[in-house]
Amino acid sequence: MRALLLEEDRLYLAEREMPEPGAGEVLVRNLACGICGSDLHLRRHLGELRRAAAEMGAVPEALTGAVALGHEYVGEIVRAGPGVTATTGARVCSPPFLLREAGVVPLGASPLAPGGFGDYMLLSASLLVAVPDTLDTELAALTEPAGIAVHAVAKAAMPENAVPLVIGCGPIGLAMIGVLAAGGVSPIIASDLQPARGAHARAMGAETVTHGKGENGTAAAARLAPGRPLVVFDCTGARGVLRRIMLDVPAGTRIVVVGIAPGEDSFPAVVAIAKELSVQFVIHSTPAEFAAAMGIIAAAPDRWRSMIGARISLDDAEAAFDAMESGASHGKTLVLHGAIAS
Amino acid sequence: MRALLLEEDRLYLAEREMPEPGAGEVLVRNLACGICGSDLHLRRHLGELRRAAAEMGAVPEALTGAVALGHEYVGEIVRAGPGVTATTGARVCSPPFLLREAGVVPLGASPLAPGGFGDYMLLSASLLVAVPDTLDTELAALTEPAGIAVHAVAKAAMPENAVPLVIGCGPIGLAMIGVLAAGGVSPIIASDLQPARGAHARAMGAETVTHGKGENGTAAAARLAPGRPLVVFDCTGARGVLRRIMLDVPAGTRIVVVGIAPGEDSFPAVVAIAKELSVQFVIHSTPAEFAAAMGIIAAAPDRWRSMIGARISLDDAEAAFDAMESGASHGKTLVLHGAIAS
Secondary structure, eight states, X not given: OEEEEEETTEEEEEEOOOOOOOTTEEEEEEEEEEOOHHHHHHHHHHXXXXXXXXXXXXXGGGGSSOEEEOOEEEEEEEEEOTTOOOOTTXXXXXXXXEEETTEEEETTEESSSOOTTSSEEEEEGGGOEEOOTTSOHHHHTTHHHHHHHHHHHHHHTXXXXXXXXXXXXXXXXXXXXXXXXXXXXXXXXXXXXXXXXXXXXHHHTOSEEEBSBSSOHHHHHHHHSTTSOEEEEEOOOOTXXXXXXXXXXXXXXXXXXXSOOOSEEEEEHHHHHHTTOEEEEOOOOOHHHHHHHHHHHHHOHHHHHTTEEEEXXXXXXXHHHHHHHHTOOOSEEEEESSSOOO | OEEEEEETTEEEEEEOOOOOOOTTEEEEEEEEEEOOHHHHHHHHHHHHHHHHHHHTTOOGGGGSSOEEEOOEEEEEEEEEOTTOOOOTTOEEEOOSEEEETTEEEETTEESSSOOTTSSEEEEEGGGOEEOOTTSOHHHHTTHHHHHHHHHHHHHHTOOTTOEEEEXXXXXXXXXXXXXXXXXXXXXXXXXXXXXXXXXXXXXXXOSEEEBSBSSOHHHHHHHHSTTSOEEEEEOOOOTTHHHHHHHHSOTTOEEEEOSOOOSEEEEEHHHHHHTTOEEEEOOOOOHHHHHHHHHHHHHOHHHHXXXXXXXXXXXXXXXXXXXXXXXXXXXXXXXXXXXXXX
């Protein structure tokens, strides 16, 4: 089988042995897998992320060797491992973790198990979420980022009547907007330096999208929803954004950082304190939030389809990484393992 | 009347005109006033703090001229302004704000009104909190920092069964320990680089105090309260501490930053995100929390008396600032305007 591997900052397709499902696992044939901003970060900062993981006590074997990428996958069940009953051919997703006795393996970010950009992978049966027959495979592939957004909203503990400002309209920002819209939150203010991303953000449910020049997001929120508390979702994954947000927002604002930024970041301590700001960092979702996300997508398929920017084959993955990194692509790029829809 | 003034970084005693209470105000003769870490910060970073205040839309007149210091005051009422009924001689405290039509004046941090280190000051009648006859004046002077601690505990929204780790055993850290102990929280873990501060921390209610060498606070919490969620109160007011905390603590930890650190600070973004940490910055208290703090002190006078490190006269204030800045003094330093207790 083929797999998309990352070693240092080198991305390449390689032949790998077909994996064998262990106890509690299923083997799935991958159908679709989204490229995530954290895949791009991994390509550039694998070493740093591994050092951070080591500092947090991660499994040592996970810290060397080529990483099999892809954690926003949909697959169909091929075979069940010992002790598992599963329907062959059933479409499934799961949170990107393999639960093994030796420790949890982060799927798509580890050399210890295949990822969603390979032809096949292993999933933990206890984490499987069945894709409803009515839900397209490519929409089901949005479940993982939508789950992060569900989790971010839960962690935000938004005050009643709060107005959300979503900064950064890449895939995570778009998923944030979609989940907030599904919850009936209005208005949703969005912001991105690239005007080309505005159409995606509006299609997902943003009332207005600011672009750096002229009115900024904080000012737009104050104009459209005067007096209401602000909750900012930083979905840029970029350094320096938190600092700018802290300077812009009113006192008491809650900031939820959803993107992964590499390295050290800085913030104006005296401003954060004088304004009594709060910052919640977010990276994953719970299995329940992951499952809830699929329900949210299934309830508004047209909205979520608007989030998809490109459908590519595995052969074009490296080029797609480059396009995303340069900012040339918008919306979610999906790797489709079978026929490519137009 | 005399006042302790700050201009640029020069601290000096000066004669000032006796202030006249306006509508809704009372004139008080100051009895005692604590020196706060933020007074020290003001001496070194007034310009920077003023720039931050300007950025947040503070009253422009507050941004130039000599600042009258002192915001942890107890006074006795001398005279009431128009429309105010007040008992002459009654002892009172208040949150450090003067509510004026032109805007809120931060007492002890502004050139617009006298502070607690002068002989007399003006207070807003609507914010007055009467000192009970049974409560010593010097203990009542601890109300303001204790109010910050009450506020910090409220903002911490500690999960049930959480264990607090108080880092930095200066006056704010000691007040945090005292308020947590009053709430029945146990065990309370404390940490300070200076072993000499351990006795104060234990007297306030800390179970154990770590000192940098050997076991750190996070490890002590894990040993004394295994499996319980950790809430860290950073009461150091020092740069670089948040970064160290983020590296040390387990995933999901809530960090409350109570001290004022000047300038920019940095943090390891990828660690904050991977651990889903949350950070709440805290600077003041609500009037209700301020009043509650006085009740907490009155209920355990011996505990709170142990927090007092030195009792000085206004003439010795600058030397006391220097001693605090060098780390040579421990506990709260109180300026007593009348006779100095031994």
